[in-house]
Amino acid sequence: MTPLPDRFCPADGTRVPGGSLDWCCPVCRGPLDLDFAPTPAPLTSLTGRVNSLWRYTECLPLAAPTVSLGEGRTPLVELRGGISAKLDFLMPTLSFKDRGAVLLAELALRLGPRQVIADSSGNAGTAIAAYCARAALPCTVYVPEGTSPKKLEQIEAHGARVHVVEGDREATARAAREAADLPGTFYASHVFNPYFLHGTKTYVHELWEDLGGRLPDVIVVPVGNGTLLLGAALAVAELHGAGLIDRRPALYAVQAAAVAPLAHAWAEGADDLVGVTPSAPTFAEGIAIPRPPRAPQILRAVRDSAGTFLTVTEDQIRHAQRDLASRGLYVESTGVACWAAVREGVLGGRTAVVPLCGAGVKSGPARG
Known part of the structure; x- marks a missing residue:
């Protein structure tokens, strides 16, 4: 079996051996990246x-998977005016999180822990x-x-223990x-584990294929x-570095206006989060993260791509979900945020792809 690559802290360069169960930088407790440069x-x-x-x-x-459920290769369908949708809600657990979860499960198998834990507002936990x-x-x-009770039901159906925490996502x-x-x-963290x-x-x-x-x-x-954004930036860099694309697409990052710390930092021209931005309830629960640990990397990736941040209101989310349903695509409210941001x-006139990340049956329609 090929040795596991080391991980490293992007903030201070501290290295962590590939076979370690350490989940964060031992110096700053920040997330880790992978010392891996594929072609x-x-x-x-x-x-x-x-x-x-x-x-x-x-x-x-990782190679030679043993836990694959056939994840990936989801359809790409046109919506209108040069905008297409990637139907990632057609994954085994009905969300795009399967793409990362299968890598984490394969890694855990190789490391042989006594237990696996994850934290999630629903989709990542279900996938793990x-x-x-x-x-x-x-x-x-x-x-x-x-x-969402439907997400809890799905997690428990897979045999996982659910630990409900009083309080918010943080x-x-x-x-x-x-x-x-x-x-x-x-720690099967979709945030800290590269x-x-x-x-x-x-x-x-x-998309490229x-x-x-x-x-x-x-x-x-x-x-x-x-x-998803940081993964996209990795893939773009790989394809461009190998000479398989001659230009890099712009990355447009979408947040709910109710919880938009990154969009606020972007508007301030900052390289990291700025103060504590107020938050409110949102239909887009899957992206309601007040203090994302990889904030500097996210802002840098959008800036390096000549992209931008967009925010969407609760009304825009609700109307976009109904619009997609009228086109035959029933997507959960978090998953429609990108369509809400660009459909107007x-x-x-530029071409674009939006991900439809989670199935509507997971949480039902946005109401309010």
């Missing part, structure tokens, strides 16, 4: 490969629970009070991180903790 295969060599995200094996830090079930790994998922993350320090624990980002980046590799070796002018992504013509 993607050319388009012509993909013919006949397995029809899942594992077809991009040269770009993945499903892939841990596939891998026969004991799993506990920390969730905030008020998490309180839930704090509780999980305390538990993550216990010996023999693998393997998750190397799973989500396959979203862009699929489905569009015949090119990418749209703009890739629009919802941003809470930024895992802000792209100026």
